[in-house]
Amino acid sequence: MTPTTQTSALEALEIELLLEGIHRHYGLDFRGYAYPSLRRRILNRVSSEKLDTISALTNRVLHDPECMQRLLFGLTVNVTSMFRDTAFYKVFRSKVVPLLRTYPFIRIWHAGCATGEEVYSLAILLTEDALYDRCRIYATDIDEVVIQQAKTGIFPLGAMRDYTANYIRAGGTGSFSSYYSANYDNAVLRSSLKTNLVFSTHNLVSDARFNDFHVILCRNVMIYFDKALQDRVHALFHESLLRLGFLGLGKRESMRFTPHEDRYEAVDAAEKLFRKVA
Amino acid sequence: MVFEVLVMGASSGGHQALSILLAALPAPFPLPMVLVQHRLGEDSDALATSLASRSPHPVLDVEDKYPITPGQVHLAPAGYHLLLGPDGFQLSTAPPVHYSRPSIDVLFESAAHIHGPGVLAVILTGSSADGAEGAAAIVRNGGTLLVQYPASAESSIMPAAALAAVPTALALSLPDLAVHIASLCPDSSSAARPSPLQKELP
Ligand SMILES: C[S@@+](CC[C@H](N)C(=O)[O-])C[C@H]1O[C@@H](n2cnc3c(N)ncnc32)[C@H](O)[C@@H]1O
Numbered sequence: 367m368t369p370t371t372q373t374s375a376l377e378a379l380e381i382e383l384l385l386e387g388i389h390r391h392y393g394l395d396f397r398g399y400a401y402p403s404l405r406r407r408i409l410n411r412v413s414s415e416k417l418d419t420i421s422a423l424t425n426r427v428l429h430d431p432e433c434m435q436r437l438l439f440g441l442t443v444n445v446t447s448m449f450r451d452t453a454f455y456k457v458f459r460s461k462v463v464p465l466l467r468t469y470p471f472i473r474i475w476h477a478g479c480a481t482g483e484e485v486y487s488l489a490i491l492l493t494e495d496a497l498y499d500r501c502r503i504y505a506t507d508i509d510e511v512v513i514q515q516a517k518t519g520i521f522p523l524g525a526m527r528d529y530t531a532n533y534i535r536a537g538g539t540g541s542f543s544s545y546y547s548a549n550y551d552n553a554v555l556r557s558s559l560k561t562n563l564v565f566s567t568h569n570l571v572s573d574a575r576f577n578d579f580h581v582i583l584c585r586n587v588m589i590y591f592d593k594a595l596q597d598r599v600h601a602l603f604h605e606s607l608l609r610l611g612f613l614g615l616g617k618r619e620s621m622r623f624t625p626h627e628d629r630y631e632a633v634d635a636a637e638k639l640f641r642k643v644a
Numbered sequence: 645m646v647f648e649v650l651v652m653g654a655s656s657g658g659h660q661a662l663s664i665l666l667a668a669l670p671a672p673f674p675l676p677m678v679l680v681q682h683r684l685g686e687d688s689d690a691l692a693t694s695l696a697s698r699s700p701h702p703v704l705d706v707e708d709k710y711p712i713t714p715g716q717v718h719l720a721p722a723g724y725h726l727l728l729g730p731d732g733f734q735l736s737t738a739p740p741v742h743y744s745r746p747s748i749d750v751l752f753e754s755a756a757h758i759h760g761p762g763v764l765a766v767i768l769t770g771s772s773a774d775g776a777e778g779a780a781a782i783v784r785n786g787g788t789l790l791v792q793y794p795a796s797a798e799s800s801i802m803p804a805a806a807l808a809a810v811p812t813a814l815a816l817s818l819p820d821l822a823v824h825i826a827s828l829c830p831d832s833s834s835a836a837r838p839s840p841l842q843k844e845l846p
Contacts, residue, residue: 374757400729400731400734401729401730401731401734402727402728402729402734402754402757402758403725403727403734403736403738405757406727406736406738406750406753406754407738443736443737443738445737445738445739586737588708589708589724589734589735589736589737590736592731593709593731596709616708617721617723618705618706618707618708618721618724618735619707619708620707620708620709620710622707623709623710623711
């Protein structure tokens with residue numbers, strides 16, 4: 367669809383130039399990101415920086431790496447929480463864990479892990495199912511800053527009340543408070559949860575496959591990509607998954623509109639858990 | 645004016661208002677209908693099921709990149725913003741706007757950008773200011789705004805805020821809204837001609 371007025375045609379051009387500049391100067395490629403939210407996030411940044419135009423933002427971003435980091439923070443949307451979509455964890459427990467038990471060693475890739483809340487949630491689940499010792503979880507994100515934060519395993523204490531409720535609804539079998547200790551306003555997660563975690567930056571747009579996995583989780587990341595980029599990332603996941611490996615997407619993501627649909631069977635259609643069959 | 649999409653926003657009291665409005669719109673409806681009803685956290689498909697059972701139109705919670713389909717009511721899922729784009733729908737987990745995710749402003753602004761004068765927008769009952777900015781964006785881009793008459797709404801805050809942002813918008817009670825929407829949309833049963841609602845551009 368074409369922009370409706372001359373102003374929005376100019377705006378589209380400015381966005382294109384901004385993304386081109388970021389790509390050429392910083393090596394980060396946002397050109398395949400879904401336009402509606404990309405545009406919204408860029409316009410938000412223009413106004414937070416108290417600028418008048420996207421071109422002015424381009425100027426600042428190219429000359430000021432800190433401004434680039436602020437923009438990156440907006441563009442990538444790092445919002446996450448522990449045991450979000452509690453039903454997903456329940457289903458993972460009942461339908462995936464029993465099959466994972468048949469492997470002596472299990473590699474899991476958590477792509478787009480943001481500040482790590484989901485990763486620690488999975489570590490807790492696997493601990494309770496006595497499987498964590500056999501697992502290694504590779505948790506990656508494009509954003510170095512969130513990866514550093516994820517590594518600390520420290521979260522705001524204020525969030526723990528909600529997370530406790532989520533944990534119970536997700537079928538947790540222990541006591542959630544035994545997984546962290548309070549330190550001022552922080553909840554410091556038990557260090558045993560960290561033992562089998564590997565955090566690293568990885569850009570799904572430009573970085574290659576780096577291992578073979580039994581499970582890949584990539585939730586609420588590809589919603590920010592356009593269809594062409596989604597298809598490319600699906601190809602990366604497909605080649606990174608072992609045969610009969612599991613792929614978990616976000617609650618409102620779908621395989622239905624991708625060319626990879628036929629290569630998976632649904633393990634649980636509602637919770638978007640799939641298994642590679644071809 | 646040939647409209648391309650009908651977007652609607654509602655908050656408290658919206659479930660009831662939407663049931664009445666959707667039931668009164670002719671089926672099959674010629675446009676895609678896109679709907680943000682404020683809802684809490686992680687709830688299920690209950691809203692879609694309930695609305696579908698009381699309306700002649702198919703209602704579903706949107707999934708990412710779902711195509712925008714005429715005759716269908718597309719509902720913003722709980723916990724996600726819903727945006728319109730060239731690829732169909734896009735979802736986002738960006739922070740709440742006006743304490744709401746989904747937010748009406750987010751949907752309306754994206755609709756205004758992509759469909760310009762092709763947007764017919766409706767603000768219904770609610771106790772939030774969400775939707776006012778988005779409504780203004782729709783009118784700025786040549787689209788048309790209708791508002792539930794505040795005194796007739798279960799909660800008047802949201803329609804009043806939309807009217808404050810767009811004082812020229814037509815405010816109607818629910819039954820009149822349904823009749824008017826039907827008259828504005830081609831191929832719908834009612835014979836009335838579109839009324840001259842065109843807004844002046846700034
Ligand atoms: C909304 S968060 C999802 C967090 C978590 N998976 C969840 O569902 O709660 C999206 C994450 O994707 C990351 N991301 C965006 N583009 C990426 C890319 N090209 N490669 C890797 N990660 C990316 C962002 O930095 C952000 O942390």
